[in-house]
Amino acid sequence: MAARALREAGRRRGWAAEVGRRCFSGGSAGTAVPERKEGGGGKPVNLFTAVNQALHIALDTDPRAYVFGEDVGFGGVFRCTTGLADRFGKNRVFNTPLCEQGIAGFAIGLAAMGNRAIAEIQFADYIFPAFDQIVNEAAKFRYRSGNEFNCGGLTIRTPYGAVGHGGHYHSQSPEAFFCHVPGLKVIIPRSPREAKGLLLASIRDPNPVVFFEPKWLYRLSVEEVPEEDYMLPLSQAEVIRKGSDITLIGWGAQLAVLKEACEDAAKDGVSCELIDLKTLIPWDKETVEASVKKTGKLLVSHEAPITGGFGAEIAASIAERCFQRLEAPVARVCGLDTPFPLVYEPFYMPTKNKVLDAIKATVNY
Amino acid sequence: MAAMWLARRAARRLPPLLSRQGGEPTRPWFLGSTAPPPVLGSPPLPAVERIFRRGFCSVRRFAGESSAAAAADADEEEPENGFAGGDQAIDFPGGKVSFMAEMNFLPESHGERIKCYRVLDDDGKTISGSRFQEVSKEVAVKMYSEMVTLHIMDNIFYEAQRQGRISFYLTSNGEEAINIASAAALSIDDIVLPQYREPGVLMWRGFTLQEFANQCFGNNMDYGKGRQMPIHYGSNRLNYFTVSSPIATQLPHAVGAAYSLKMDKKDACAITYFGDGGTSEGDFHAALNFAAVMEAPVIFFCRNNGWAISTPTTEQFRSDGVVIRGQAYGIRGIRVDGNDALAVYSAVHAAREMAIAEGRPILVEALTYRVGHHSTSDDSTKYRPVDEIEHWRTARDPISRYRKWVQGNDWWSDAEESELRSRVRKELLQAIQVAERMQKPPVAELFTDVYDQVPSNLREQEQLLRDTIMKHPADYPTDVPV
Incomplete structure (x- = not known):
């Protein structure tokens, strides 16, 4: 429903460009690393273009960087790798056979030789054949060898989440599986500018990263993205809207839904503080804790099924740290505990009104 | 015309590697001289063919490609128009593939097992005719x-x-x-x-x-x-x-x-x-x-x-x-x-x-x-x-x-x-x-190398663990320095 609502809204009033800018611009300047020019600026581009810019920069700035995966040679099914093979050659940007465990395993070996291996898994729904390689190999590579070897140059990019018509296998949000794996970093950006800065930081981070891209926003989300090379810090959450009555936390595409809910709640006189977690592990507990200590209430929201979702981890940690300050149970507005359903997608999704109802119930607890 | 046709047929029947090798002056001994490298020894009669020989179908229709006799038969039968199954080829994705009129399934094996390269016999003597890399x-x-x-x-x-x-x-x-x-x-x-x-x-x-x-x-x-x-x-x-x-x-x-x-x-x-x-x-x-x-x-x-x-x-x-x-x-x-x-x-x-x-x-x-x-x-x-x-x-x-x-x-x-x-x-x-x-590695190493640097959650867990060790030292091995 969120996807449909946003697309309809976009059609009705040119929402995508404007709201994209409104929602996500500003705020992040304070967290920029030195490479980043203050204030950002740049041309308005969509999320896949921002990812594409980051990949161009990553390959241009490091001759040991490689980009590969299924169908990346011609530009990728989501156009994220457009122009890379032409510019950097087929030795550095190439198609792989259709085999996710092979992509991940090959990438680990490449990274372990001191290269930046930027691998694409075409949909997060298809990452599971690579699960063993990611969990048992990539994540433990440094630890098990006592730092004799590492595959820190590995970054796995993969589109995740609802898209309005994706059904079981083009819609899932499997981030929580990877958040249970010490040694990995899990990153999810919310917008084009964030995607570019976080992706470059992920590629250059000396640890294996699983980078989930909100495919719903590939074309829909548009904002000004600086053209130059810049990075945004990992393991640092960001307060993207200040408020005093309740803290809302999410990541990736869900932030757009939360943002709308914040605006509607404001009309009812409820002041929401909105946090983008950005890095799921190792996550920035301090920022969330500080906010909840101020508001006394917390709502966590994600598209993945509620049971065992990463929201549960946040709820437990905050209950532990902020028990005395909490004035209501931590609310979770998440996907249902069903496989991701096609025609029922509007029912499955953690929509704006579900969030709004939970905000009201929590504030009035 | 007929001569050209025959020449084409002959060329086609050569193993691909061999036909490409024509002008190669030197070739490592371990690649052999007549067959594509991985095939050790000439393939014997395919199992499928053996079955059909004693079975209900004619050998001619179902014979394996590798049987020289069957191939010769097929040549004789090829009609002048050149449109018998084996004479057509189409550029499928991945390359040109010829057709055949016979419905030949590939056999599940070569029959005889692939041979094993050996230099020394059971008595440690080099097998006569064996070729191997010199060792100082x-x-x-x-x-x-x-x-x-x-x-x-x-x-x-x-x-x-x-x-x-x-x-x-x-x-x-x-x-x-x-x-x-x-x-x-x-x-x-x-x-x-x-x-x-x-x-x-x-x-x-x-x-x-x-x-x-x-x-x-x-x-x-x-x-x-x-x-x-x-x-x-x-x-x-x-x-x-x-x-x-x-x-x-x-x-x-x-x-x-x-x-x-x-x-x-x-x-x-x-x-x-x-x-x-x-x-x-x-x-x-x-x-x-x-x-x-x-x-x-x-x-x-x-x-x-x-x-x-x-x-x-x-x-x-x-x-x-x-x-x-x-x-x-x-x-x-x-x-x-x-x-x-x-x-x-x-x-x-x-x-x-x-x-x-x-x-x-x-x-x-x-x-x-x-x-x-x-x-x-x-x-x-x-x-x-x-x-x-x-x-x-x-x-x-x-x-x-x-x-x-x-x-x-x-x-x-x-x-x-x-x-x-x-x-x-x-x-x-x-x-x-x-x-x-020798001592065991210290407890601090439990937390290093998960990432390039120890993140805050692990620093926190290390502190908690150290507090527990102080409280319950008997629970922990004595040979691991704290």
């Missing part, structure tokens, strides 16, 4: 000494485990030739991605008995900081990636590593080892296919020792072992007698040359037998006959076979033998004592 006296003697050293190390560590001094062990008994001879044929710049039954490769590269002992005891000098079970060795200095227990996961890594070597234009290849059981894993197929497509200089070395813990190869696969599968992926391969040090050495030497010079993967299948139990947690007499083990341990022992050859060259004597054995034994007992006395 110095290298030959070092190979022999290290095979013996590996065997003694296995026996002593195995006993140490039985005495409860180390938690686990796993021997390479019966596979000493594979370990040492394959390592000897490589250069130190070649990257090794081992499974876990190849410590001899590491030994050849210079890992000391003390370093082996330190790992098995998980002490402060273990490069792995005591985090993994015994036998999970690794050394950056020696280009030997750290062992991990999951089966065959290292194969795709080897392809990535090899691709990197190729991009860097290094005079080196990657080599990865695995067992017969490992070839059933998805990673095996992923790696072979990736390596072929990416033209990666990697040697896939399969130690087909007949047993994956208790599962015999007859319950593992129905193919003729492992080497045959290379062809399906477009990979050149060889089957070699894994208990023949000279054959293993020669095959890996040649494989390495081809891998690097031609930028291609090579599959080596070494036939052998796992003489030891799978590990110290296993008793293999529960699932295989004792006399079978005994036969391989004695009559087919790779060390004594190779010794006969070395001694036959007057490069080794009984006196040197007993000196070597007693020296290695002494060194090992010494290494064990030192390793045992």
Whole structure:
């Protein structure tokens, strides 16, 4: 429903460009690393273009960087790798056979030789054949060898989440599986500018990263993205809207839904503080804790099924740290505990009104 | 017109590699002179054809392509218009494919099993007509000494485990030739991605008995900081990636590593080892296919020792072992007698040359037998006959076979033998004592290397753990410094 609502809204009033800018611009300047020019600026581009810019920069700035995966040679099914093979050659940007465990395993070996291996898994729904390689190999590579070897140059990019018509296998949000794996970093950006800065930081981070891209926003989300090379810090959450009555936390595409809910709640006189977690592990507990200590209430929201979702981890940690300050149970507005359903997608999704109802119930607890 | 047509037919029937070779002046001896490399010996009558000969269908209609007689028949029958099935070809994606009028299923096997390359006979004499890579006296003697050293190390560590001094062990008994001879044929710049039954490769590269002992005891000098079970060795200095227990996961890594070597234009290849059981894993197929497509200089070395813990190869696969599968992926391969040090050495030497010079993967299948139990947690007499083990341990022992050859060259004597054995034994007992006395890695190392830097959640957990240790010191081992 969120996807449909946003697309309809976009059609009705040119929402995508404007709201994209409104929602996500500003705020992040304070967290920029030195490479980043203050204030950002740049041309308005969509999320896949921002990812594409980051990949161009990553390959241009490091001759040991490689980009590969299924169908990346011609530009990728989501156009994220457009122009890379032409510019950097087929030795550095190439198609792989259709085999996710092979992509991940090959990438680990490449990274372990001191290269930046930027691998694409075409949909997060298809990452599971690579699960063993990611969990048992990539994540433990440094630890098990006592730092004799590492595959820190590995970054796995993969589109995740609802898209309005994706059904079981083009819609899932499997981030929580990877958040249970010490040694990995899990990153999810919310917008084009964030995607570019976080992706470059992920590629250059000396640890294996699983980078989930909100495919719903590939074309829909548009904002000004600086053209130059810049990075945004990992393991640092960001307060993207200040408020005093309740803290809302999410990541990736869900932030757009939360943002709308914040605006509607404001009309009812409820002041929401909105946090983008950005890095799921190792996550920035301090920022969330500080906010909840101020508001006394917390709502966590994600598209993945509620049971065992990463929201549960946040709820437990905050209950532990902020028990005395909490004035209501931590609310979770998440996907249902069903496989991701096609025609029922509007029912499955953690929509704006579900969030709004939970905000009201929590504030009035 | 007719002459041209006949000429075209003749050309078509030649094996593709041969027809391309026409002008090649030199060709390595190990590639043979008439057949595509992976096919050892001419294929016999396919099983399908044998069945049809005695069955209900005519041979002519269903004969296999490889039967010369049937091919001749087909030629005679070909009508003038040239439109018989076999004469048409279409550019499918992937290349031109000819049609045939006969409904010929590919046979499930070549009939006779693929032959095994061997240099030394059971008495350690070179087989007449055998061709192999020359080995100097110095290298030959070092190979022999290290095979013996590996065997003694296995026996002593195995006993140490039985005495409860180390938690686990796993021997390479019966596979000493594979370990040492394959390592000897490589250069130190070649990257090794081992499974876990190849410590001899590491030994050849210079890992000391003390370093082996330190790992098995998980002490402060273990490069792995005591985090993994015994036998999970690794050394950056020696280009030997750290062992991990999951089966065959290292194969795709080897392809990535090899691709990197190729991009860097290094005079080196990657080599990865695995067992017969490992070839059933998805990673095996992923790696072979990736390596072929990416033209990666990697040697896939399969130690087909007949047993994956208790599962015999007859319950593992129905193919003729492992080497045959290379062809399906477009990979050149060889089957070699894994208990023949000279054959293993020669095959890996040649494989390495081809891998690097031609930028291609090579599959080596070494036939052998796992003489030891799978590990110290296993008793293999529960699932295989004792006399079978005994036969391989004695009559087919790779060390004594190779010794006969070395001694036959007057490069080794009984006196040197007993000196070597007693020296290695002494060194090992010494290494064990030192390793045992050494402190374990400190608790702080529990939290390092998860990431390049210790994140805040781990710093927090470390503090909590230290508080608990102070409160309940008796709960924790005393030999791990806090």
